[in-house]
Amino acid sequence: MxxxxxxxxxxxxxxxxxxxxxxxxxxxxxxxxxxxxxxxxxxxxxxxxxxxxxxxxxxxxxxxxxxxxxxxxxxxxxxxxxxxxxxxxxxxxxxxxxxAKPGRLRGVLLAGSAAAVVLAAVLWLPGALVSHTASVVPPAQRADIGQRALDDLIRVTGEPCKDQLGLQALAALSERVFGPVDTPILYVMPEGVEQPLHLPGDVIILPRKLIEQANGPEAAAGAALVERLRMKAEDPIVPLLQYAGLRATFELLTTASLPDTALNGYGEAMLRATPVALPDAALLAAFEAAQIPATPYALAIDPDGKATADLATNDPYKGLAPSPLIPDDSWVALQGICGG
The missing domain is CATH 2.30.29.30 (Pleckstrin-homology domain (PH domain)/Phosphotyrosine-binding domain (PTB))
Incomplete structure (x- = not known):
């Protein structure tokens, strides 16, 4: 924040x-x-x-x-x-x-900017309203909106996996990948999630299969790393507001409140969405900087190796014995995060 x-x-x-x-x-x-x-x-x-x-x-x-x-x-x-x-x-x-209690000054600023943006939205494109609103939503409110989106997703997937030792291992993996300060919250969902997702508020959601069907934590670590890159490439609140619609976006801009029903069904929409494509060069640079091999992630999300061939071929750690991302007992605990 x-x-x-x-x-x-x-x-x-x-x-x-x-x-x-x-x-x-x-x-x-x-x-x-x-x-x-x-x-x-x-x-x-x-x-x-x-x-x-x-x-x-x-x-x-x-x-x-x-x-x-x-x-x-x-x-x-x-x-x-x-x-x-x-x-x-x-x-x-x-x-x-x-x-819950937008201040008077914030209300004045929002109202003033809203008038200009609404005019721009009418004259130009609806995207102007979404882009401007996304740029002024404060971190605390982003986290609240992200939690609401997560709640809607939970309707489809069930509650995040909660085994305590597994959660500790997941926290340790997140800290290993991202460092101790700028660390996102990672969740593993029990069902329904086939590809990694992210939400406003620095939340990353991992598919259960990336953990239970892997030989080590590298695939899950790589998925989290790539989702953070996607989060930086496109503000995660933008597709959320596009889904919510112009009326809900305008209400958020002018009242600092998103309607209760604005995110109904957003969970299903996230599960159907196509991930933002990222250049292989950017991915490889991120894997190298984080000291994580790229091949386990590439094979986990594309077993045939067609879409991720360059990623695996140019893996900066290919052929090298990787240092453990987390201790073996933590990896065992992480594999049991969903209760076996």
Whole structure:
């Protein structure tokens, strides 16, 4: 969340529970760009990633402060560091302001820009309205809209796979691919997802088969890497607004609120959508920079090797023994993320 960059290097200790029945466990808490990263203080391995906009304090006015990664979450985090508590409070206020209580100044700015954009949209193309609206939606609201799109997708696929050891391994894989600061939230869906997807709010969705049918984490890591590139190539909120329509887009621009029904059916639309094509040169550069072999990903998404032949042929790590992306026991746990 770009408005909160002053907190990016903030770290503190905390006490984490996987479930209410578990013992509290010491963790290192690190404030990232869009996530809160919880890691083992001895090994440094990530044990959980929380989406910053979804975090809620569950004991307002009481000490020590206790947070959860969502309304229905089983995990909890106990904090007594005032700077970290203040940072999470700032995030919550930003989410509330962007999604439920748009400020007067923001309303004036939105209304003023809306008039100009509506005129442009009438005179030029509907795409002008979508493009401008996408450019002014703040990060907190993007995350909220992305969550709504995820909720619609869940109607089709079922809830994301939730095995706790698998989630820890998935968080560790995300951190290995993207680094500890700019780390997206990864989900694995139990059914219905045949190709990787992404959503506003830095959310990447992986097909179950990329994990359960693979010999290692490289294919899933490559899929996440490529989806992040697609996310940068085309703002993920643009196709979402195109689906929602001009009336819903105009309402978002003028009231900072997307109608409740605007995303009905968007989950099915995402599953049918054709992925944005990316140049092989850009893909290979990203794989090389992340030190991930490209061949496992290329073969996983195109077993015949026709569409991804150049990617596999020019793999910068072809023929080399790759360093493990995550430990073997983490890979085993990740393969069981959907419960076997």
């Amino acid at each position: 770009t408005a909160l960059r002053k907190y990016q290097r903030l770290e503190c200790g905390g006490l984490w529970r996987e479930t209410p029945q578990d013992q509290r466990r010491e963790v290192l808490v690190r404030f990232g760009d869009a996530t809160l990263v919880l890691s083992d203080p001895k090994s440094g391995a990530a044990v959980s990633h929380w989406s910053l906009p979804a975090i809620e304090r569950v004991n307002k006015g009481q000490e020590p402060a206790i947070f959860a990664p969502g309304t229905d979450a089983h995990e909890s985090l106990e904090l007594d560091d005032p700077d970290m508590i203040a940072a999470l409070g700032t995030v919550h206020q930003a989410v509330q302001a962007a999604t």
